[in-house]
Amino acid sequence: MGVGTYFRNIKDAVVTIADGMAVTFSHLVRKPTTIEYPDRLPPGVRVQDTLPFRYRGILEVDLEICTACLACERACPIDCIVIDAQKDKAAGGLVMTRFDIDMAKCMYCGLCSEPCPTGAIHHTPEFEGADYSLESLVRHFVKAPTLAYKPKKAGEDDPAIKPILDRGLRYVAEFAVAGGGDDTSDA
Amino acid sequence: MQELVDSLIASGLLPDTVPAWAHYLAAMLLFGGIVVFGFVLPIAGITTWVERRVMGRMQSRIGPNRVGPAGFLQWLADGIKNLLKEDIVPRAADVPLFKLAPYVVIVGFVATFVVLPFSGDLIIADMNVGILYVTSVTALVVVGILMAGWASNNKWSLLGGIRSAAQIVSYEIPAGLSIFPIVALTGTLSMQGIIRAQGPHPWQWFLFDNPFTLCAFVVFFVSALAEGNRTPFDLPEAESELVAGFATEYSGMRNLLFFMAEWGNLYVIGAIVTTLFLGGWQIPWALDGQPVLRNVLQFGVFFAKAYFFVFLAIWLRWTLPRVRVDQMMTMCWKYLVPIALVNLLGTAVWMLVFPEGVPAVRWLLTLGAGVALLAFFWRVRHHVVAAGYGLKQLSFNPLATRRVEW
Amino acid sequence: MGLAGFEVEIERSRNGGGVVTEDMTLNMGPQHPSTHGVLRFVVRADGEVMKSAVPDVGYLHRSIEKIAEKVGWHGFIPYTDRVDYVAAMFCNHGWAMAAEKLAGIEVPKRAEYCRVIADELCRLHSHLLSVGSMAMDIGAFTPFTHAIREREYLNDLFEELCGARLTFHYMRIGGVGWDLPPGWAEKVLAFLDRFEAMIDEYNRLISYNKIFVERLANVAVITAAEAIDYNLVGPNLRGSGVRYDVRKDDPYSVYPELDFEVPVGRGEMGTLGDSFDRYIVRMEEMKQSCRIIRQALRQIPKGPVIAKVPRNFKPPAGDCYVRLESARGDMGWYVVSDGTAFPHRCKIRTGSFSGISIIEHVSRDLMIADLVAVIASLDLVAPEIDR
Numbered sequence: 001m002g003v004g005t006y007f008r009n010i011k012d013a014v015v016t017i018a019d020g021m022a023v024t025f026s027h028l029v030r031k032p033t034t035i036e037y038p039d040r041l042p043p044g045v046r047v048q049d050t051l052p053f054r055y056r057g058i059l060e061v062d063l064e065i066c067t068a069c070l071a072c073e074r075a076c077p078i079d080c081i082v083i084d085a086q087k088d089k090a091a092g093g094l095v096m097t098r099f100d101i102d103m104a105k106c107m108y109c110g111l112c113s114e115p116c117p118t119g120a121i122h123h124t125p126e127f128e129g130a131d132y133s134l135e136s137l138v139r140h141f142v143k144a145p146t147l148a149y150k151p152k153k154a155g156e157d158d159p160a161i162k163p164i165l166d167r168g169l170r171y172v173a174e175f176a177v178a179g180g181g182d183d184t185s186d187a
Numbered sequence: 188m189q190e191l192v193d194s195l196i197a198s199g200l201l202p203d204t205v206p207a208w209a210h211y212l213a214a215m216l217l218f219g220g221i222v223v224f225g226f227v228l229p230i231a232g233i234t235t236w237v238e239r240r241v242m243g244r245m246q247s248r249i250g251p252n253r254v255g256p257a258g259f260l261q262w263l264a265d266g267i268k269n270l271l272k273e274d275i276v277p278r279a280a281d282v283p284l285f286k287l288a289p290y291v292v293i294v295g296f297v298a299t300f301v302v303l304p305f306s307g308d309l310i311i312a313d314m315n316v317g318i319l320y321v322t323s324v325t326a327l328v329v330v331g332i333l334m335a336g337w338a339s340n341n342k343w344s345l346l347g348g349i350r351s352a353a354q355i356v357s358y359e360i361p362a363g364l365s366i367f368p369i370v371a372l373t374g375t376l377s378m379q380g381i382i383r384a385q386g387p388h389p390w391q392w393f394l395f396d397n398p399f400t401l402c403a404f405v406v407f408f409v410s411a412l413a414e415g416n417r418t419p420f421d422l423p424e425a426e427s428e429l430v431a432g433f434a435t436e437y438s439g440m441r442n443l444l445f446f447m448a449e450w451g452n453l454y455v456i457g458a459i460v461t462t463l464f465l466g467g468w469q470i471p472w473a474l475d476g477q478p479v480l481r482n483v484l485q486f487g488v489f490f491a492k493a494y495f496f497v498f499l500a501i502w503l504r505w506t507l508p509r510v511r512v513d514q515m516m517t518m519c520w521k522y523l524v525p526i527a528l529v530n531l532l533g534t535a536v537w538m539l540v541f542p543e544g545v546p547a548v549r550w551l552l553t554l555g556a557g558v559a560l561l562a563f564f565w566r567v568r569h570h571v572v573a574a575g576y577g578l579k580q581l582s583f584n585p586l587a588t589r590r591v592e593w
Numbered sequence: 594m595g596l597a598g599f600e601v602e603i604e605r606s607r608n609g610g611g612v613v614t615e616d617m618t619l620n621m622g623p624q625h626p627s628t629h630g631v632l633r634f635v636v637r638a639d640g641e642v643m644k645s646a647v648p649d650v651g652y653l654h655r656s657i658e659k660i661a662e663k664v665g666w667h668g669f670i671p672y673t674d675r676v677d678y679v680a681a682m683f684c685n686h687g688w689a690m691a692a693e694k695l696a697g698i699e700v701p702k703r704a705e706y707c708r709v710i711a712d713e714l715c716r717l718h719s720h721l722l723s724v725g726s727m728a729m730d731i732g733a734f735t736p737f738t739h740a741i742r743e744r745e746y747l748n749d750l751f752e753e754l755c756g757a758r759l760t761f762h763y764m765r766i767g768g769v770g771w772d773l774p775p776g777w778a779e780k781v782l783a784f785l786d787r788f789e790a791m792i793d794e795y796n797r798l799i800s801y802n803k804i805f806v807e808r809l810a811n812v813a814v815i816t817a818a819e820a821i822d823y824n825l826v827g828p829n830l831r832g833s834g835v836r837y838d839v840r841k842d843d844p845y846s847v848y849p850e851l852d853f854e855v856p857v858g859r860g861e862m863g864t865l866g867d868s869f870d871r872y873i874v875r876m877e878e879m880k881q882s883c884r885i886i887r888q889a890l891r892q893i894p895k896g897p898v899i900a901k902v903p904r905n906f907k908p909p910a911g912d913c914y915v916r917l918e919s920a921r922g923d924m925g926w927y928v929v930s931d932g933t934a935f936p937h938r939c940k941i942r943t944g945s946f947s948g949i950s951i952i953e954h955v956s957r958d959l960m961i962a963d964l965v966a967v968i969a970s971l972d973l974v975a976p977e978i979d980r
Contacts, residue, residue: 010522013803017507022563023798024245024506024735026570031582031591033247033742040252040588054756054771075904077668109671109762110770115904123756175771246738342619346641346961418732419804427627427730428962506798508805509732511962512641570797574790593783 048125054175056108056123059101061141065165066120068094068148072112080105081112081121085148094148103129104137113175118149119168122175218311222300231451232262238450238501240585245505249588257586265443272439277340280436284338288331289437289444295327296448296455303458304378306468306485308478317378318366321459322359325414328448329355332416332423332433335445339436347432350512351423355414357519362410364527365403368534369393369463372400382467387488394464395552396544399533404464406527408496411460413515415452418504422512457496458489465492616644619961623652627730627965630975632949638961646956646964648949654979661928661939666692666766666906669936674760676941677977679722682715683919685764687941690845690915691928692766696908698900704768705847706893711754711763712846712917713882713889714781717788718747719920720828720875720882727872727969728799731808736799743791746784753777766906768899778890785883792879800876809872810863813955813967817866823954824947827922828878829971832858832871839918846917851888853881868970875972907934921945921972945977 035041051057068085084098113122131137149161156162192214195201201210236251236259243250251258276282302317304310314320329352336348370376372393373384385392393400413420424432434445461467468485475481510518571581580591617640622633631652637644657676661669673684686708693700700708725740748758753774755763763770799805815825820833830837838855840848856877858870910932916925921944929938948971956964 009803016801016803017503018563019566020506020798020802021502022566023570023794024502026567026574027245027247028241028585029571029581029583030244030247030574030576031580031587031589032244032249033591033745034249035590036249036252036588052753052756052774054754054774055752056756075667077664077671107671107760108757109674109760110756111668111671111762242735246735247742248738342617349640421732422962425732425962427732427965430626505735507733508728508799508802508808509962510804511808511960513960514804514807570794574794575787593787 048127051125051127055125055127056110058103058124058126058129059106059112059139060122060124061099061101062120062122062164062168063096063099063141063146064120064161065118065149065168066096066099067118067151068096069117071115071117072121075111075115077109077111078105078107088147091147093150096142096146096148099141100138101141102138104134110175113171116168116172118151118165119171119175120149122168122171215311219301222311223297226305227297227300227451228447230454231447232266234450234453234497235265235446236262237497238504241498241501242505244585244587245502247591252588269439269443274439274441275436277436279340281338281340284334285436286441288335288338289441291331291334292328292448293331293444295324295331296451298324298327299455302378303455304382304462304467304489306482306489307379308482309486310379313377313379316376318370318376318381318459318463321455322363322366325455326355326359328414328452335437336423336433339433341436343429343431344433344435347423347425347429347435350425350429351416351433353512354416354420354422354515357516358410358413358420358523361406361519361523361527362414364524364531365407365410366463367531368400368403371531371534371538372396378462378467382462382469385466385469387466387469387471389466389556390546390549390553391469392464392466395549395556397534397537397541397548398552399530399537400464401552402526403530403534404460406523406530407463408456408460408499410519410523411456412500412503413519415456415500416449417453417500419507419510420515421504421509422515425509453497453500454493456500457493460496461489461492467492621646621964622649627726627968628975629726629968629973632968632973632975632978634952634964636961636964641960641962643956643959643961643964646952646959648952650949650975650978652979653975655976657980658939658941661936663935665934666908666936667904669939670765671760671762674762675976676980677919677921677943677945677974678759679974679977680715680719680920681759681761682711682763683917683924684941685761686712686846687915687917687919687924687926688928689764689766690917691913691926692906692908694913694915695911695928695930696766696902696906698767698902700768700900701897702847702894703772703896704898704900706889707769707773707898708764709846709848709851710773710781710886710889710893711751711761711769713885714747714750715761716882716920717879718744718751720879721747723920723969723972724795724872724875727966728805730965730969731805733799733802733805736795739791739795739798743788746788750777750781750784753780765899765902767902768897770899772898773893781886781890785886789880789883792876796876800873806862806869808962808966809869809970810867812868812963813959813970814864815866815951815955819951819954820866823951825922825951826944826947827918827920828874829871829944829948830922831855832874832970833866834858834860834870839916839923843916845915847889850892851885853885853888856881868966871970871972905934907932912938916942919944921948921974921977941980943977943980945971945973945975948973949978 037047041047068083070083070085073081073083080102082098082100083096085094085096088095108123110123116122129137156165192201192210196203196207196210239261240250240258251261254260254264276285299321301311302314302320332351333348336344336351339345369381373381375381389395394404395401416423424434429435434442437445468489470484470488474484582589617638619636619638620633621636622628623631628634633649633652635647635649655675657672660672664672670685670688673688674681676684721740721744725737728736751761752758754777755761755770815833817833817835820830820835825833834857836855836857839845841855856874858865858874860867860870861873862869908930910930912927912929914925914927916923923944925942927940927942928936931937952967952971955967959967
């Protein structure tokens with residue numbers, strides 16, 4: 001090691017360390033980037049509300065508009081959706097006795113909500129799913145046997161269902177349309 | 188301290204039926220207890236909070252903010268948590284040594300406070316070998332760490348202990364050699380004596396006495412960081428290499444003692460540097476008639492200077508990466524030791540040529556340091572601007588919590 | 594006190610009848626702060642100096658290739674997110690390309706641009722973690738958090754684009770899942786402006802720091818010949834000075850329409866092919882990625898973002914091999930179709946796997962502290978090794 005290298009090493013060390021220290025010091029006057037999640041957010045702000053529309057959170061099913069077509073069950077790559085539906089002449093259509101989603105298995109891929117014709121199964125911005133047991137992570141949507149929804153040619157007129165269906169169809173249009181693919185060959 | 192007790196006995200406040208040494212002993216224990224529990228332990232604890240807040244801001248985070256106002260009581264919560272934790276001793280460990288090691292470390296750290304001054308009058312014992320005493324008791328720390336590393340019976344711990352021994356023993360040499368110029372200038376080893384030889388103004392400090400003491404200051408501070416196991420010399424506990432080094436197997440209270448010693452050591456480093464190079468507790472006013480006010484002011488000045496170095500150590504830690512073990516040795520033996528030797532010889536020659544010192548050089552060095560500081564802050568401003576931060580994205584409140592908006 | 598509990602190999606070696614030394618066998622990992630996931634190294638060391646470091650892989654094996662045979666063509670895409678969860682977009686892309694090649698699907702132009710934009714953002718995403726953890730393994734924590742901070746902004750962008758922050762599931766067979774959201778392009782451009790300033794700041798903070806340079810320069814030098822022998826790819830290969838990039842040498846998607854350079858190691862701080870070169874190549878690549886994204890956002894045409902693909906996708910029988918330049922280099926997908934709704938066989942060739950194979954070779958006579966630097970400089974990601 002020559003004398004030049006010796007003193008150049010000292011100079012390099014001092015200059016680069018001082019410059020690095022200037023960078024870290026400059027951060028002392030910059031505002032922090034983090035937020036005090038979860039209990040000290042600015043007033044009136046929930047993190048869920050700040051998430052973008054496409055956010056894939058915990059799944060939710062609107063049974064009122066579910067047609068029991070089983071498209072979501074078939075699309076799910078890990079079979080975390082289980083639907084039981086039987087034809088019931090007396091009730092006048094398909095009756096669902098079971099619609100379970102195991103959120104412990106779900107990997108939030110969104111493949112189930114894409115083929116849904118009415119947007120009944122959809123992602124919510126909720127993401128805080130911690131629970132004390134695995135069983136309680138299974139979401140049971142059918143409380144009592146429910147008649148599946150039948151789309152009406154003339155459009156929905158029931159005031160109780162119309163807002164739900166509108167929301168569902170909007171979801172289909174905005175979330176599921178591009179990746180939806182061609183449904184015709186699935187026979 | 189001794190004078191205080193003597194004056195109290197003379198004034199009749201303390202009974203003279205008891206032998207004087209008993210009074211001295213009682214006064215020592217009392218004052219020592221006050222210092223340890225009222226100053227040393229809280230300062231170590233609060234430094235962890237300061238470190239975490241400063242580090243948070245340097246990393247665009249907030250830092251601890253839950254316990255107490257702005258998270259200030261976090262250190263107490265952490266301490267209590269560690270007290271309540273199970274004290275695990277590995278089955279394969281060498282139990283007596285394993286249990287003893289943290290105490291050796293903490294003793295080596297607390298014992299330095301015996302000679303650390305707080306103000307002109309407040310010092311536990313102003314020994315005539317003060318600074319030599321500091322360098323010798325801090326050597327206990329290396330014994331403790333080596334003990335911990337060996338007794339843990341864990342290979343990572345052992346490597347940490349060995350690194351620590353190599354590091355502290357090596358860096359004692361440049362640190363000691365950098366103390367000698369000051370000792371040569373003052374002709375005393377006493378901490379108060381060294382401070383009294385300086386003045387309150389920067390140009391009266393030994394830091395700017397001559398170019399060699401300025402270099403000695405840098406060498407001493409770097410060596411002190413290495414002896415305190417601080418980044419860039421935190422090899423003994425290098426988290427990404429040795430898991431936690433010598434402290435890997437420790438939990439609960441024993442782990443806490445190690446960490447207390449580490450953070451408390453920062454203040455010790457600051458206090459020693461302040462004493463040796465920065466004029467200690469010197470204030471520009473005599474205030475002979477008001478001993479309380481004088482001592483409070485002196486303590487404030489000393490503490491502020493010492494704590495600046497604590498901040499500097501924290502700041503360095505969160506800026507720099509870690510050196511490798513061979514580079515640490517290279518740095519010590521090829522750079523610091525020769526420079527320290529040159530400083531020592533240079534100071535001796537300087538004293539021979541200019542027995543009264545050169546005021547012009549003092550002024551020039553002070554001015555140079557001021558210019559360097561200004562240039563540094565100009566560079567800081569440059570970084571802020573270059574990163575695209577406007578006034579809207581800046582906050583000069585050290586406890587700011589509002590998120591930056593783009 | 595004895596050495597009970599230390600499984601020291603009492604393999605005494607007499608160096609010319611002189612000092613007697615014992616080798617120490619260290620188990621590094623799978624639970625170790627700097628093995629990037631669950632890697633395990635069996636280190637034989639004489640004090641701090643390693644005689645060898647033998648990687649032991651398989652702790653993160655999830656049989657993803659086998660899963661491909663069971664879940665169908667569409668259903669496997671979310672699984673590809675998990676092949677390399679640090680750079681999931683490339684795995685999405687690889688699988689989609691393989692399926693499209695088998696079925697002969699023409700991907701719309703806009704979808705290709707969307708893919709390139711997402712890929713390059715993902716490259717930033719992955720390289721940021723790489724250079725950040727590099728700094729952290731060397732002992733500097735602040736640069737890591739700065740890198741993670743920028744990565745967090747990227748995560749926000751991804752979240753808006755595809756609804757997830759890590760496991761994107763953005764690309765589909767025939768295109769991409771969603772078009773760019775309205776106003777997203779402006780946000781990306783604003784981010785890139787800030788990010789390019791951040792790269793310079795990062796360089797000033799850590800890249801050229803003397804201690805950092807000393808730790809990396811001349812450590813674990815891999816010559817160009819060795820790199821080719823050991824089949825290194827991506828930034829690891831380019832760090833050794835070999836200008837090879839699938840985006841240039843076997844172009845796919847719309848990369849031929851984009852203007853960018855392939856940075857290679859220059860031996861700037863030491864020997865060509867040392868850890869510093871591999872590190873700095875990643876910093877340079879981030880700048881190039883910014884350049885690509887700006888161009889792509891400017892050139893992106895209007896149109897559909899996905900081709901018509903039947904939901905019950907059954908590509909004709911046959912096999913294909915596609916490859917793309919992932920953040921960790923040449924990533925190959927070999928897929929065999931037997932004409933059914935399920936792939937017959939899938940094999941993934943990843944950059945980390947060849948990266949880890951060279952560690953035993955380069956780690957000889959390094960120090961233990963260098964091993965973590967080497968692991969970080971090769972940018973090993975455990976899930977990609979094991980799959």
